[in-house]
Amino acid sequence: MFTRKLLQAGLLFGAIFTTGYLLADDHEGGGSRSLAPVTQPKWQAECASCHMLYHPGLLPERSWRKLMGGLDKHFGENASLDKLTQQEILQFLVANSADHNGSRRSEKIASSIPAQATPLRITETAYFQHKHDEISASVWKRPKIGSQSNCIACHSGAEKGNFSEDYVRIPR
């Protein structure tokens, strides 16, 4: 009798635990599942003076190399840096890029990009498009969102690498 009760309790506990574990797939604190927050003073100062800070794990190494090699024509603006700063930031971006940081989200982004492609926009990747396929054009155009490149409008933890579905809040 007692053994049976114990077995039942164990089964119940195990089921709850497993469910939690499976649900945690897209959660923060899932170790290498989500992008780890990263810091680098020059990256933060230089790359966030005109736009939100994009996590290095959102693009592969070849994309960062191409982007940092064309800062004088950065999406239509001159964002050129002195050579030393440019090199330092590039090294940091490469070390934490989608193909080097080891997180599962980064791996999925990297593997969604064809080998011969070098996207400069995160929004061009198949991973991004698949993840956002339920968002209609009118939602993107809401004043508080504005464009697909404004991650932080809905993912408040975007600059820290938190893109977990649990924290998404789409502004009205």
Next chain:
Amino acid sequence: MTKTFWLILLILSANAQAASPAEALQGYTAQAKQENPAYKAPSASKGDVFFHATHQLGNGTSVSCATCHTANPRQPGKTRANKEILPMAPSANTQRFTDAAKTEKWFRRNCQDVLERTCTAQEKSDFIAYLLSVK
């Protein structure tokens, strides 16, 4: 290794040397006089015209400094990517023109974006004189 260390130290100390907007103005004025001996003194009114003047770019769009910085240098502006820009007038933002390397970096970038060329020392001098005159 030691060489790198001293180089870094030198760069750090050069950056750490906080300058005032008045010193920045002085520096550009001296440079302007060198470039053009006829240049006597910075003109705030010329800087005012420079700040608000619109330019037709090669791609057809019209831009001015005020496009991002707003027509009032005491007000915060906004980049195309929706990020706030602190006010340009030192009377509204005490950090403005206190870091020579930063000042040069933004002249280099923004002159290219708005004028599609580099700015002359005379333009920079008049520009800062105007912003200092805005109270």
